[in-house]
Amino acid sequence: MSDFDLVIRNGTVATAADVSRCDIGIRDGKVAALAERLTGGREIDAGGLLVLPGGVDGHCHFDQPTGDGSRMADDFRSGSISAACGGTTTIIPFAAQAKGQSLRAAVEDYHARAAGKAVIDYAFHLIISDPSPQVLGQELPALLRDGYSSFKIYMTYDDLKLDDRQILEVLDFARREGAMAMIHAENSDCIAWLTEKLEAAGRTAPRYHATSRPAPVEREATHRAITLAELIDVPVLIVHVSSREAIEQIRWAQGRGLKIYAETCPQYLFLSEEDLDRPGFEGAKCVCSPPPRGKDNQKYVWEGLTGGVFQVFSSDHAPFRFDSADGKHAAGTDAPFRKVPNGIPGVETRLPLLFSEGVIAGRLDLGRFVALTSTNPAKIYGLYPRKGTIAVGADADLVLWDPERRVTLTNALLHHNVDYTPYEGMRLTGWPVMTFSRGELVCREGVLEAAPGRGRFLPCDLPKPAAPRLGRGAYY
Numbered sequence: 001m002s003d004f005d006l007v008i009r010n011g012t013v014a015t016a017a018d019v020s021r022c023d024i025g026i027r028d029g030k031v032a033a034l035a036e037r038l039t040g041g042r043e044i045d046a047g048g049l050l051v052l053p054g055g056v057d058g059h060c061h062f063d064q065p066t067g068d069g070s071r072m073a074d075d076f077r078s079g080s081i082s083a084a085c086g087g088t089t090t091i092i093p094f095a096a097q098a099k100g101q102s103l104r105a106a107v108e109d110y111h112a113r114a115a116g117k118a119v120i121d122y123a124f125h126l127i128i129s130d131p132s133p134q135v136l137g138q139e140l141p142a143l144l145r146d147g148y149s150s151f152k153i154y155m156t157y158d159d160l161k162l163d164d165r166q167i168l169e170v171l172d173f174a175r176r177e178g179a180m181a182m183i184h185a186e187n188s189d190c191i192a193w194l195t196e197k198l199e200a201a202g203r204t205a206p207r208y209h210a211t212s213r214p215a216p217v218e219r220e221a222t223h224r225a226i227t228l229a230e231l232i233d234v235p236v237l238i239v240h241v242s243s244r245e246a247i248e249q250i251r252w253a254q255g256r257g258l259k260i261y262a263e264t265c266p267q268y269l270f271l272s273e274e275d276l277d278r279p280g281f282e283g284a285k286c287v288c289s290p291p292p293r294g295k296d297n298q299k300y301v302w303e304g305l306t307g308g309v310f311q312v313f314s315s316d317h318a319p320f321r322f323d324s325a326d327g328k329h330a331a332g333t334d335a336p337f338r339k340v341p342n343g344i345p346g347v348e349t350r351l352p353l354l355f356s357e358g359v360i361a362g363r364l365d366l367g368r369f370v371a372l373t374s375t376n377p378a379k380i381y382g383l384y385p386r387k388g389t390i391a392v393g394a395d396a397d398l399v400l401w402d403p404e405r406r407v408t409l410t411n412a413l414l415h416h417n418v419d420y421t422p423y424e425g426m427r428l429t430g431w432p433v434m435t436f437s438r439g440e441l442v443c444r445e446g447v448l449e450a451a452p453g454r455g456r457f458l459p460c461d462l463p464k465p466a467a468p469r470l471g472r473g474a475y476y
């Protein structure tokens with residue numbers, strides 16, 4: 001009998017720490033050996049290819065209820081297939097609590113939506129919109145023990161936002177219990193006020209979405225989030241950071257030794273407010289929050305990635321079809337920007353975009369690419385070292401990557417259920433050719449090779465990066 005079920009031979013194996021030429025022996029879905037000249041059951045020659053830990057997408061939305069007549073285009077089936085074909089092997093979408101709803105009920109509903117559909121492994125973040133004493137005192141502690149150790153809170157959106165007092169209560173809970181808090185930082189009142197002014201002036205086209213949420217709106221909320229976190233002495237992660245001004249706030253906080261983590265997304269590197277001004281209603285394709293900024297802002301987002309302000313690069317895949325009455329046209333084909341569903345697709349293009357424009361363009365080394373897209377989110381959300389690295393004992397979640405493949409992005413290449421990609425026509429170098437989840441080939445050259453439903457739910461540990469700076473004692 002052979003020692004391994006599968007051996008991946010001759011590849012260049014890259015983790016966040018090292019790049020080396022070696023073979024990978026896989027047994028029972030886990031990495032069992034890293035060495036030269038391994039032989040085993042099935043052998044795959046990865047000569048000329050990189051072998052990377054599968055991507056961990058720490059921020060994506062699938063089949064999340066919306067409440068405004070729109071519907072997310074991807075469920076766990078299409079969303080996870082799309083993720084896998086783009087080189088991602090773990091997805092972490094959100095079980096969202098509606099105000100007044102039990103958080104446990106939200107989690108159970110979300111499990112029902114996921115059941116039997118995912119082709120890769122998945123964990124859940126929670127979204128807390130109603131931090132009642134019952135939720136903070138009873139439901140959340142039990143959920144944490146069951147493996148839901150990160151949650152997102154919102155400073156904007158009427159149906160989700162928390163006020164500062166509520167944010168303090170939630171951050172106090174995160175500190176006490178060791179959970180990772182993620183914060184959507186935009187000032188809600190500023191947005192509402194600007195939106196009213198713009199509407200009164202008849203400025204309702206998609207491009208005014210950006211005018212209604214300018215950089216100071218994000219800067220103020222980011223600073224406030226940092227201040228509230230400092231007050232409680234708790235680490236937080238600011239999600240989908242878009243602007244130079246917010247990046248400056250985070251850099252300032254990190255420079256003071258605060259544990260402020262930050263995430264950015266492809267839309268802030270590759271889209272700009274010009275894309276919101278595409279002809280007709282086409283700009284709606286790029287409506288997301290925070291909005292893409294001016295083209296000159298992109299270099300500051302790159303600096304945040306290369307200089308270490310950002311630890312995580314996620315897709316924020318929020319899929320709505322364009323030409324559809326339950327997508328971007330939910331409020332009509334010429335709806336005011338306020339009524340356009342927020343979000344853009346990107347779970348499949350996240351890794352190829354960053355690899356091409358980051359690694360091939362010489363901005364990022366391979367280790368940093370792996371850290372941003374796989375290792376760091378696995379650590380920050382309590383999945384490491386099961387996920388996010390190539391090491392003996394880790395799940396054999398691997399992507400074989402052709403660093404020389406030239407691809408012109410077009411929606412027909414992609415596997416999501418969205419009728420567009422905002423990145424149509426972009427020319428990229430580097431592409432995933434095979435994706436393995438727990439040693440099983442899930443897709444090869446964009447063709448699905450495994451059965452939906454094989455993906456498992458991943459209970460998350462308490463994340464080590466969520467430990468407070470001053471230890472567990474009282475902070476006041």
Ligand code: URP
Nearest residue numbers: 184288289316318342343
């Ligand atoms: O516009 C966006 N980003 N939609 C997804 C929801 C969120 O706030 O992340």
Ligand code: ZN
Nearest residue numbers: 184239240289
């Ligand atoms: Zn958000």
Ligand code: ZN
Nearest residue numbers: 059061316318
């Ligand atoms: Zn999101």
